[in-house]
Amino acid sequence: MRTALTIAGSDSSGGAGIQADIKTMTMNGVFAMSAITALTAQNTTGVTGILNATPEFLAKELDAVFTDIFPDAVKIGMVSSRELIHVIAGKLREYGARHIVVDPVMVATSGAALLEPDAVTALETELLPLAEVITPNIPEAEILCGHAITSPQEMEEAARQISENFGCNVLCKGGHNLNDANDLLYKTDGTALWFKGRRIHNPNTHGTGCTLSSAIASNLAKGYPLEESVRRAKEYISGALAAMLDLGHGSGPMDHAYALDPVWREEAAHD
Numbered sequence: 495m496r497t498a499l500t501i502a503g504s505d506s507s508g509g510a511g512i513q514a515d516i517k518t519m520t521m522n523g524v525f526a527m528s529a530i531t532a533l534t535a536q537n538t539t540g541v542t543g544i545l546n547a548t549p550e551f552l553a554k555e556l557d558a559v560f561t562d563i564f565p566d567a568v569k570i571g572m573v574s575s576r577e578l579i580h581v582i583a584g585k586l587r588e589y590g591a592r593h594i595v596v597d598p599v600m601v602a603t604s605g606a607a608l609l610e611p612d613a614v615t616a617l618e619t620e621l622l623p624l625a626e627v628i629t630p631n632i633p634e635a636e637i638l639c640g641h642a643i644t645s646p647q648e649m650e651e652a653a654r655q656i657s658e659n660f661g662c663n664v665l666c667k668g669g670h671n672l673n674d675a676n677d678l679l680y681k682t683d684g685t686a687l688w689f690k691g692r693r694i695h696n697p698n699t700h701g702t703g704c705t706l707s708s709a710i711a712s713n714l715a716k717g718y719p720l721e722e723s724v725r726r727a728k729e730y731i732s733g734a735l736a737a738m739l740d741l742g743h744g745s746g747p748m749d750h751a752y753a754l755d756p757v758w759r760e761e762a763a764h765d
Contacts, residue, residue, distance in 0.1 A: 509747025
């Protein structure tokens with residue numbers, strides 16, 4: 495069995511973070527492992543507390559994984575401090591990690607900044623250059639390229655700039671009232687590929703970024719090329735959204751396990 499490691503924060507309500515990552519990796523056929531960067535107290539209505547791991551403990555988590563079950567791919571999500579980013583980048587270089595997918599979690603859905611300025615600099619200088627692909631949404635891409643994105647043409651220009659600046663492939667995600675559900679993959683060889691998506695009218699979108707990046711990492715771990723990994727990941731997240739799970743009082747989670755045997759699920763629902 496192929497393996498994948500998620501380096502991210504914990505979501506106590508299970509819809510995002512390492513919980514979403516582990517569910518996604520499992521459903522995409524790889525063995526999931528985790529290194530937790532932070533504990534969060536959160537649910538579908540918001541975050542009420544964050545407790546960061548210490549750099550020393552995060553280093554021990556990463557050593558424990560890489561020295562025993564070496565991951566075939568690595569997904570990196572929420573990392574809120576410069577010190578933790580420095581530890582992650584150092585360990586990835588030390589162990590020669592491969593197929594690194596970075597979801598640059600920089601801006602909350604509310605628009606609030608999640609990283610201090612020195613952490614943004616560390617992300618840009620230490621972590622992004624190690625990535626095979628990064629998956630910014632529109633607000634995150636605007637931070638990385640330094641200008642507003644208001645059209646598909648500006649998405650292409652922004653993705654090109656980001657790719658050239660940091661030396662990685664860039665999947666610039668649509669949404670945020672721009673370009674519907676279409677994503678743009680800009681590759682380091684200068685080619686660009688649009689992935690058309692169907693807009694699913696489901697208000698419960700908690701954890702979509704975590705899920706997409708984890709699904710990409712899972713498929714890279716299984717040996718699929720980047721374009722196919724993105725295509726398969728978008729197909730998976732579309733299915734999880736289309737299942738129309740409705741939990742919680744806010745923006746709820748997707749049904750990560752939508753593809754489980756329907757007979758088993760029906761029996762479980764009636765137990």
